[in-house]
Amino acid sequence: MKLRLDKYLADMGCGTRSEVKAEIRRGSVTVDGIKAKGSEQKIDTDTDTVCFKGQTVGYVAMEYYMMNKPAGVVSATEDNRDKTVIDLIEDKKRKDLFPVGRLDKDTEGLLLITNDGELAHRLLAPKKHVGKVYYAKIDGIVTEDDVKAFKAGLHVDDTLEAKPANLKILKVDTAQHTSEIELEIYEGKFHQVKRMFEAVDKKVTYLKRLSMGTLQLDQTLKTGQYRTLTADELEELKTYG
Numbered sequence: 001m002k003l004r005l006d007k008y009l010a011d012m013g014c015g016t017r018s019e020v021k022a023e024i025r026r027g028s029v030t031v032d033g034i035k036a037k038g039s040e041q042k043i044d045t046d047t048d049t050v051c052f053k054g055q056t057v058g059y060v061a062m063e064y065y066m067m068n069k070p071a072g073v074v075s076a077t078e079d080n081r082d083k084t085v086i087d088l089i090e091d092k093k094r095k096d097l098f099p100v101g102r103l104d105k106d107t108e109g110l111l112l113i114t115n116d117g118e119l120a121h122r123l124l125a126p127k128k129h130v131g132k133v134y135y136a137k138i139d140g141i142v143t144e145d146d147v148k149a150f151k152a153g154l155h156v157d158d159t160l161e162a163k164p165a166n167l168k169i170l171k172v173d174t175a176q177h178t179s180e181i182e183l184e185i186y187e188g189k190f191h192q193v194k195r196m197f198e199a200v201d202k203k204v205t206y207l208k209r210l211s212m213g214t215l216q217l218d219q220t221l222k223t224g225q226y227r228t229l230t231a232d233e234l235e236e237l238k239t240y241g
Ligand code: URA
Pocket: 102, 103, 104, 105, 107, 190, 191, 192, 193, 194, 195, 207
């Protein structure tokens, strides 16, 4: 890929476009060992070696991370109050990463983080009906009637008619009056899982996403940990989405 030197450096987080332009003028940037000619100099990302203040800057066009999101962190790129999922990725190369879809602040589990807008768009497009599986702990006894109601599609409130969803009861504790479930939904409305359970008079007390389309949460990732997607995971997701 060929691109302007200032874009190359800004994409790789060396500074804003104007900051890197100033550094290029100052002579802090070399291309293949020779002082850069100017901000507009075309760089071949496959063959040229760019050094910024003496450090080699490798170019990465796309990044894909799987995170086991911890509670207490927001699914956003920036936030004035809270830490974001992007802040947690310490070794990122790109500065234009974003989470694909949102999990609530108190929800844990699978989050895809990338700068691939095309893939994100396909995974989030309502028409694609990409399945998302959640594990939840519920305050209340989840019954076969709830399974049927979820399967039929649920009237949640004036703003949400939930599409048919697959509810699986994993465990019921009659003494504690609690349940554990897995729920697969094919849409992603605001607080959807919590609102679906509220509609059947129950409360989600813990929520974790386990999968999105073909992408399964790596069970070896502790909450707050992340890793890059494997080539197979990426290939499957791209062909599925
Ligand atoms: N449904 C919710 O209620 N919260 C989430 O974070 C995800 C799905």
